[in-house]
Amino acid sequence: MSVIERVTKVINFETPDRVPVVAQVFGHAAVISKVPLHDYIRDGKLLAQCQINAFQRYMYDAVFALMDVNVETEAIGSVLEYRKNEYALIKKYVLSDTTNPEILSIPDPYQTKRMPELLKAIRILRAELGDEMLIIGCVLGPMTLTTQLLGAERALFLAIDNIEKFCEILDFSKTVNLKFGLAQIEAGANLPVVFEPSGSPAVVPHQFFREFISPRLKEIFSIYKKAGAAANWLHIAGPTSSILPYYPEMGVDIANFDYYVDPFYAQKLLPKTCLDGNIKSLSFIEATPAKIAAESKKLLDLFADRGGYILSSGCEIPPESKPENIEAMVRATKL
Amino acid sequence: MNSSNMNFLIEAILDGDVSLALNEVKELRNAKIKPERIIKEALAEVVVELDGKCTIEDFNLLEIMMAGRVIIAIVEELYTNGIPASQARGIIIIGTAEGDIHDLGKNIVKIMLMGKGYRVIDCGNNCPIEELINIAEKEEANAIFISGLISTIAPQVRKVKSILIQRKLTDIKVVAGGGALKQLPANNLNVDFVAETVFDGISYLNKILEV
Numbered sequence: 001m002s003v004i005e006r007v008t009k010v011i012n013f014e015t016p017d018r019v020p021v022v023a024q025v026f027g028h029a030a031v032i033s034k035v036p037l038h039d040y041i042r043d044g045k046l047l048a049q050c051q052i053n054a055f056q057r058y059m060y061d062a063v064f065a066l067m068d069v070n071v072e073t074e075a076i077g078s079v080l081e082y083r084k085n086e087y088a089l090i091k092k093y094v095l096s097d098t099t100n101p102e103i104l105s106i107p108d109p110y111q112t113k114r115m116p117e118l119l120k121a122i123r124i125l126r127a128e129l130g131d132e133m134l135i136i137g138c139v140l141g142p143m144t145l146t147t148q149l150l151g152a153e154r155a156l157f158l159a160i161d162n163i164e165k166f167c168e169i170l171d172f173s174k175t176v177n178l179k180f181g182l183a184q185i186e187a188g189a190n191l192p193v194v195f196e197p198s199g200s201p202a203v204v205p206h207q208f209f210r211e212f213i214s215p216r217l218k219e220i221f222s223i224y225k226k227a228g229a230a231a232n233w234l235h236i237a238g239p240t241s242s243i244l245p246y247y248p249e250m251g252v253d254i255a256n257f258d259y260y261v262d263p264f265y266a267q268k269l270l271p272k273t274c275l276d277g278n279i280k281s282l283s284f285i286e287a288t289p290a291k292i293a294a295e296s297k298k299l300l301d302l303f304a305d306r307g308g309y310i311l312s313s314g315c316e317i318p319p320e321s322k323p324e325n326i327e328a329m330v331r332a333t334k335l
Numbered sequence: 336m337n338s339s340n341m342n343f344l345i346e347a348i349l350d351g352d353v354s355l356a357l358n359e360v361k362e363l364r365n366a367k368i369k370p371e372r373i374i375k376e377a378l379a380e381v382v383v384e385l386d387g388k389c390t391i392e393d394f395n396l397l398e399i400m401m402a403g404r405v406i407i408a409i410v411e412e413l414y415t416n417g418i419p420a421s422q423a424r425g426i427i428i429i430g431t432a433e434g435d436i437h438d439l440g441k442n443i444v445k446i447m448l449m450g451k452g453y454r455v456i457d458c459g460n461n462c463p464i465e466e467l468i469n470i471a472e473k474e475e476a477n478a479i480f481i482s483g484l485i486s487t488i489a490p491q492v493r494k495v496k497s498i499l500i501q502r503k504l505t506d507i508k509v510v511a512g513g514g515a516l517k518q519l520p521a522n523n524l525n526v527d528f529v530a531e532t533v534f535d536g537i538s539y540l541n542k543i544l545e546v
Contacts, residue, residue: 086487089436089461152439156400160351203439205395238514239394259518282486282518318486 002132003061004190004230011231011253011274013308019300020061021311021333022134022276023326026068027087027319029054037085037319041067044120051121052128057323060330061310062134065121065184069195071114072140072176073148075107095150099158101168104149106175109183119187126188136233137184141196142216143204145173152198159208167212174216181220182227190230194220199236199243206242214246221251231274237315244269258314263302275303276310279329284313284321289328296332340366344377349384351401353408360409370413371422371452378406378450385447386534394532396443403446410449423454425477425544430458430467431513432491437484440513444480444533451537464491468498471507477544480536481526482513492516493525508543510536 001009001017009016029050030040040047044065051063068087074080077094094104109115118137125135140148146169147155159166181192198204199213221232231253236243239260247255247270257266257277266275279295287295296311303309311333317326340363347356363373385399410418420426427448431441438460448455456474458467464481471479481492495509511517512530521529527543530536 083434086434087485089434152437153400153442156397156439157404160397160401202394203396205397208397280518282489282515285486285489286519286523320487 003134004132006061007134007310008230010308010310013272013274013306015307019303019309019311019333021330022062023058023060023329024064024281024313024316025051025054025058025060025326026064026066026316028317028321028326031319032057032323037087038082041088042082042114042117044117045124047117048121048124048128051125055129055133058326058330060326062136063125063129064136064138064193065118065125065189066136066138066193067114067118069140069144069197070148071118071138072107072145072180075109075112075115076104076149076176078148090148093149093151093154095154095169099150099154099162099165099169101165101172104169104172106172106179109180115180115183119183122184122187122189134230135189137181137187137189137192139177139181139184139192139194140173141194141199141213141234141236142170142173142177142220143213144196144198145176146170147198147203149173152203155198156204159204159212170212170216174220177220178223181224185224185227185229191224191233192229193233193235195235197235197237200238200240201242202238206246209243210246214243214250217252218250225251233276241265241269247273254310256312256314260314263299267303267306272308274308274310276312278314279312281313281315281318284317284325287325289322289324292325292328293332296329300332341373341376341380344373345380345384348377348381348402348405348409349398351398351405353405356405357408357412360412364413373409373413374418374422374450374452378409379452381406382447382450382534382537386537389532389534399443399447399533403443403450406446406450417456418449418452418454420454420474422452424452425540426454426456426474427478427480427540428456428458428467428471428474428476429480429482430462431460431482431484432488433461433463434491435483435485435488436460437513438482440484440533441480441482444482444512444530444536447533447537448480448540451541453540464495464498468495468502468504471499472502472504476507478508478510478527478540480510480512481516483511483516484514486515489516489519489524493523496525496527508540510539512536 079092233254235256237258259280344359509526
């Protein structure tokens with residue numbers, strides 16, 4: 001069974017040959033290829049090669065074309081600081097001196113900053129791994145990009161003080177998301193995972209999510225589906241129990257859940273939505289393979305009757321993770 | 336001037352109304368109410384109230400930020416250079432570790448600590464641990480609060496306690512918090528306490544300082 005068939009079956013709550021396993025391996029792919037992380041996040045060809053190397057080593061069910069979470073904000077005008085062997089940091093937000101969205105312009109994904117390199121990575125991955133491999137791109141959700149344009153604190157105060165202007169920036173961010181995401185699908189990604197960490201209830205109340213974020217995500221997912229996305233994958237880490245019930249209405253096919261959320265409760269909240277998660281990210285650095293294997297088995301057993309499950313971590317597997325821990329998670333699905 | 340004035344102030348803070356709160360503070364000061372009493376009977380009460388309303392599952396950060404903005408305005412109105420050490424419940428050094436620029440959580444902790452009457456020295460984000468320790472030594476701090484959202488900063492955090500011991504600063508407690516750090520237990524991070532939430536950190540501090 002191909003990866004695409006396997007994942008499609010679990011999304012539809014059918015029985016695959018085995019449970020898919022998606023390791024959220026991003027910068028870790030550079031580490032195991034002994035490539036500096038600061039080069040990996042800027043060079044599409046290098047990123048693709050490292051992802052292929054990681055796939056060949058671990059044999060999991062998806063590869064990611066994902067540099068870091070600052071690609072869009074950089075393309076819009078934020079200034080980044082690139083650091084040796086680390087992800088980049090935002091040095092200056094494009095809206096650090098103003099809240100006027102009129103100074104912003106939608107970046108062309110084929111020409112602006114690192115966006116074309118990400119598209120290049122997708123094209124290489126598709127060419128090298130073939131049509132049956134699940135290739136996942138990445139776009140920031142509108143709320144997260146808004147916090148990346150203004151800074152999180154200013155974004156939240158703008159939401160409190162001037163909701164109309166906040167929504168203008170949120171809509172700008174939605175348009176950036178769509179343009180970049182559609183370009184990723186066109187380049188050969190099966191789907192762009194939508195990262196929306198700033199939509200977590202750890203940042204905004206669930207009512208805020210329902211009123212301001214959820215309708216925009218619904219529009220985004222609808223457009224991605226029409227453009228041929230294999231599935232809509234929403235990735236929000238942290239204590240998401242209070243927003244999970246909104247996912248079906250938004251058109252989410254795969255819902256990431258983090259270690260905060262009890263798997264039983266997640267199943268109850270989303271009885272007909274495929275779930276992925278929720279091994280603690282830092283345990284891939286700190287734990288032993290035996291512990292990861294046990295945790296994986298526990299999750300696989302919990303979802304055995306229900307189906308609709310992809311074994312994964314709750315968030316990124318950190319770059320410095322132990323390879324034997326990732327191997328243990330992958331092996332658990334193949335026993 | 337009685338407790339109802341203090342109640343008006345509490346309501347104004349919880350409502351996020353800076354100008355109304357500052358008017359209430361002015362009236363209290365005109366009535367010769369001391370700043371430390373305003374902190375203790377109004378700001379600290381607001382922190383207690385927010386603590387009671389927030390759980391991990393239902394954590395209304397926007398409400399905390401609205402109140403927090405008023406708390407900052409009041410502290411600035413009452414003191415030109417933060418709560419002086421002589422009137423503070425304790426002295427806390429806070430920062431986001433080097434390599435990490437996420438400071439929303441750190442700023443919230445700072446404000447809530449101020450609200451509880453602590454003197455807080457904010458070292459900002461992307462802050463080397465040596466700087467946190469140097470300032471803690473200079474200010475004779477009770478605790479260092481380190482925040483981190485990304486996993487790569489954990490090794491730095493593990494060093495803090497050892498450096499404090501080397502420098503015979505063993506009275507200074509180390510508290511860690513933030514998305515990445517709170518996934519690890521205190522013994523793994525070599526800190527005194529890992530705070531799940533801002534209020535968790537404050538409770539620990541109140542307990543160890545017995546205030």
